[in-house]
Structures are given as C-alpha cells and as structure tokens.
Amino acid sequence: MAAAEEGQWVLMATGRSPTNIAVIKYWGKRDEALILPVNDSISVTLDPDHLSATTTVAVSPSFPSDRMWLNGKEISLSGGRFQSCLREIRKRAQDVEDEKKGIRIKKEDWGKLHVHIASYNNFPTAAGLASSAAGLACFVFTLGKLMNVKEDHGELSSIARQGSGSACRSIYGGFVKWCMGKNNDGSDSIAVQLADEAHWNDLVIIIAVVSSKQKETSSTSGMRDSVETSPLLQYRAQTVVPERVLKMEEAIKSRNFESFARLTCADSNQFHAVCLDTSPPIFYMNDTSHRIISLVEKWNQSEGTPRVAYTFDAGPNAVLIAPNRKNATILLQKLLYYFPPQDNDLSSYMVGDKSILSDAGLKSIEDVEALPAPAETKMPSQKFKGDVSYFICSRLGAGPKVDTDESLALIDSVTGLPKGV
Ligand SMILES: Nc1ncnc2c1ncn2[C@@H]1O[C@H](COP(=O)(O)OP(=O)(O)OP(=O)(O)O)[C@@H](O)[C@H]1O
Numbered sequence: 001m002a003a004a005e006e007g008q009w010v011l012m013a014t015g016r017s018p019t020n021i022a023v024i025k026y027w028g029k030r031d032e033a034l035i036l037p038v039n040d041s042i043s044v045t046l047d048p049d050h051l052s053a054t055t056t057v058a059v060s061p062s063f064p065s066d067r068m069w070l071n072g073k074e075i076s077l078s079g080g081r082f083q084s085c086l087r088e089i090r091k092r093a094q095d096v097e098d099e100k101k102g103i104r105i106k107k108e109d110w111g112k113l114h115v116h117i118a119s120y121n122n123f124p125t126a127a128g129l130a131s132s133a134a135g136l137a138c139f140v141f142t143l144g145k146l147m148n149v150k151e152d153h154g155e156l157s158s159i160a161r162q163g164s165g166s167a168c169r170s171i172y173g174g175f176v177k178w179c180m181g182k183n184n185d186g187s188d189s190i191a192v193q194l195a196d197e198a199h200w201n202d203l204v205i206i207i208a209v210v211s212s213k214q215k216e217t218s219s220t221s222g223m224r225d226s227v228e229t230s231p232l233l234q235y236r237a238q239t240v241v242p243e244r245v246l247k248m249e250e251a252i253k254s255r256n257f258e259s260f261a262r263l264t265c266a267d268s269n270q271f272h273a274v275c276l277d278t279s280p281p282i283f284y285m286n287d288t289s290h291r292i293i294s295l296v297e298k299w300n301q302s303e304g305t306p307r308v309a310y311t312f313d314a315g316p317n318a319v320l321i322a323p324n325r326k327n328a329t330i331l332l333q334k335l336l337y338y339f340p341p342q343d344n345d346l347s348s349y350m351v352g353d354k355s356i357l358s359d360a361g362l363k364s365i366e367d368v369e370a371l372p373a374p375a376e377t378k379m380p381s382q383k384f385k386g387d388v389s390y391f392i393c394s395r396l397g398a399g400p401k402v403d404t405d406e407s408l409a410l411i412d413s414v415t416g417l418p419k420g421v
C-alpha cells in the first residue's frame with residue numbers, strides 16, 4: 001500500500017452480471033456449506049440490458065469495516081455465503097497499481113483493507129427471477145476485478161457457487177452447464193459454457209411476471225426439505241437428469257428446438273413434482289402459472305410440434321422460450337388475449353424489448369381487446385385481467401462485464417459511500 005497508505009484514496013471497480021434461467025433444474029444439495037448439488041444443471045443466460053445486477057466495489061484505508069448496500073439499503077455482510085465469497089476472493093488477490101491515482105496495493109495488504117460494496121438489480125429482487133444468481137455472480141466477478149484476481153472463469157464460478165448455487169452459471173453468457181462434480185471439497189463443481197449467446201440467437205424469451213412479491217419458501221430451505229423427504233428427488237437426480245443433460249446438450253448443439261422444448265417443459269414439470277412430493281408439500285406455481293402451461297400445451301399439441309417452451313423456477317412466474325420472433329409474437333397475442341393489463345396501459349405492461357408489441361400488431365389497448373380467442377382452446381373464453389403483473393421480453397445475453405465509465409459507479413469516489421447516501 002506504499003504510495004497512499006496514509007491517504008484518503010478510494011479505488012473502485014464496477015461490474016454488471018446477468019441472471020440465468022435453468023432449463024434443466026438444480027434442486028438439492030449434497031453439501032450445504034460448500035453448495036454442492038445432487039445433479040448437473042443447464043441454463044440460459046439472459047440479456048443483461050433486461051435482467052442484471054450492477055455492483056461497485058470500493059477499497060480505501062479509511063474504511064473501518066466491510067459494508068454492503070443492496071438497492072440503496074444497507075444489508076448485513078455477516079452471512080456465511082457473503083463471507084465465503086469474500087474470503088475466497090481475498091485469498092487470491094494480487095498486487096494492484098493505479099499509476100494515475102498513485103495507488104499501490106501489495107497482495108499481502110488486502111487482508112488488512114476493508115471494502116464497501118453497492119449493488120443494484122434492474123429487476124425485482126427475491127421474486128423468483130434469480131436475483132441471487134445475478135447478484136452473487138456480480139459480487140464475485142467485481143471483487144475479483146478490484147483485487148486483480150487472475151483465476152479463470154471456472155474458478156470464479158466455483159467461488160460464486162458458494163454464494164448461491166445458481167450464481168455459478170451467471171459467470172458465462174449463452175448456454176451454461178453446472179457440472180455437479182465428485183470431489184468432497186467442491187473443486188470440480190464448476191460451470192462451463194456450452195455455447196455462447198450468438199450460437200442460437202433467434203431464441204426469444206418472454207417472462208410473465210405473475211407476482212413480484214417475495215416468496216414464502218426460499219429455494220435454499222425448499223430444496224433442503226426436498227432432499228430430506230422426497231423419494232422422487234433421488235430418482236430424478238440419479239436416473240432422470242443424467243440422461244436429460246446429455247439430450248439437452250445435443251439439442252443445444254444442433255439447435256433442435258423440438259427436443260430443447262420437450263426437455264425444458266418436462267424438467268420444469270418434474271422439478272415442481274418434486275416440490276409436491278416434499279413433506280410438507282411446496283407450491284411455487286399458482287392458478288395463473290397453470291393457465292399459462294395449459295395455453296402453451298394446447299397450442300403445442302394442436303401444431304403437433306412444440307411452438308414454445310415453458311419453465312418455472314421457485315415461484316409462479318412463467319419463462320417462455322420461443323424459437324423465433326414469429327412464434328414469440330403469436331404467443332404474445334395468445335397471452336394478451338387471456339391476460340390483458342389491469343389498468344389498460346399497454347406500454348408499461350411490456351418491459352425489456354418492447355418492440356415485440358408492435359411486431360404482434362399490438363399498438364393500443366383496442367388492439368388487445370380486438371384479439372381473437374386462440375383457435376385451439378376449448379376453454380370458455382374467460383379472461384384473467386390483472387393476473388399477470390407485467391411481461392418482460394428478452395433474449396440470450398453475454399456474461400459479466402466490467403464497466404469502466406466511472407460516472408456509472410454506484411459509489412462516490414470521494415466519500416466511499418453509495419451515491420445519494
Ligand atoms: N445484486 C445483489 N447483490 C448481492 N446479493 C444479492 C443481489 N440481489 C440479490 N441478492 C441476494 O439474494 C437474495 C434473494 O435471493 P432469493 O433466492 O430469495 O431470490 P431470487 O434469487 O430473486 O429468486 P430465485 O432464486 O428463486 O429465482 C437477497 O436477499 C440477497 O441476499
């Protein structure tokens with residue numbers, strides 16, 4: 001810390017990390033402390049413009065302790081998961097030199113320095129949209145940048161895994177596999193990229209946000225109960241998933257949407273069946289989720305081949321994956337027929353890539369009201385106005401990135417505190 005040991009300098013790094021949605025689900029740990037899963041999982045990384053965490057990490061000799069702010073509010077860093085990630089990154093910290101600011105930090109000094117961390121999610125936190133995945137991946141990635149950690153993405157993924165299992169997959173863009181590994185120390189439980197986001201870039205992702213309230217059963221406690229009580233979980237982990245993972249890798253490699261969609265829907269349904277098989281049973285989906293499944297299944301059946309895939313994480317929100325823009329617009333017309341906006345305001349009903357609305361010919365609420373009932377449905381033409389809070393239209397995206405523009409940092413470079421605090 002030679003140059004500025006006694007000074008009031010603040011050194012910062014800012015990063016942005018995407019969220020991810022599993023198409024083959026992780027559900028169940030064989031080691032709670034190290035977060036080692038009972039099966040491999042596969043995910044798609046979403047476009048960070050639509051769903052991501054941005055994190056600024058600052059270090060200064062004037063900070064008396066480590067502190068963290070999430071979405072503007074101070075939160076405790078004392079939890080074991082944040083502490084594991086901090087410890088693992090600090091262990092790997094290297095010399096850092098910022099010539100312009102005249103700051104030199106030697107690797108052995110990092111243990112004595114404290115950090116301030118501010119993070120912001122551009123989508124709802126703790127609402128079943130995998131904020132913990134984006135958040136913990138960003139935490140590890142950005143700390144690693146500040147501390148000049150040289151380890152590769154595989155190693156970073158195994159550190160992010162100790163923050164939240166699904167976070168290890170947010171270290172890469174595109175299609176990602178979390179290999180469960182065999183070692184007791186977790187050294188081989190890492191994420192690998194199967195293909196980048198350009199490999200299959202016509203996929204369109206529409207998320208129906210059914211509820212953005214915090215859920216009743218966290219993924220962590222839900223999967224603990226499933227491991228302890230569900231016989232179906234054992235069968236799924238040992239017999240079903242290993243075969244499904246191979247087929248899913250093949251479907252992704254060959255861009256075979258039919259196979260991709262069948263596997264994705266089947267795996268989501270089996271994950272929720274495991275939740276029901278848990279004692280006491282866990283219900284993450286609600287009536288709206290079930291209606292969306294039914295709408296998609298009827299459409300897919302009437303066409304004889306899947307037009308769209310659905311998957312649901314530990315919450316009622318539907319993640320719908322269409323193979324192209326055309327199917328996505330037809331899907332949107334069907335969804336809006338059943339789930340028109342509560343307040344008739346179409347523009348705030350779609351976030352992310354809003355242009356999908358005009359592609360679907362939906363420029364005003366009158367266009368929504370004029371939509372015909374989907375032909376394949378035998379449901380009475382009942383509508384469920386207000387049952388979906390809003391939709392997000394997104395696509396596949398890239399992995400974590402550093403933001404070098406200091407004006408975008410969430411921490412003030414003079415005070416070392418979050419901007420606006
Ligand atoms: N940007 C962030 N930086 C650091 N930690 C975060 C961030 N965002 C979320 N978290 C952590 O993740 C927790 C929320 O995780 P939780 O699993 O409850 O919800 P979720 O990840 O949104 O949903 P799910 O995992 O079911 O999809 C927060 O309480 C916080 O501890």
Ligand SMILES: C[C@@](O)(CCOP(=O)(O)OP(=O)(O)O)CC(=O)O
Binds near residue numbers: 024027132164165221
């Ligand atoms: C249903 C899931 O989204 C579960 C995610 O669980 P978390 O990664 O949030 O759980 P912890 O490891 O306990 O933090 C499926 C998935 O993302 O694979």
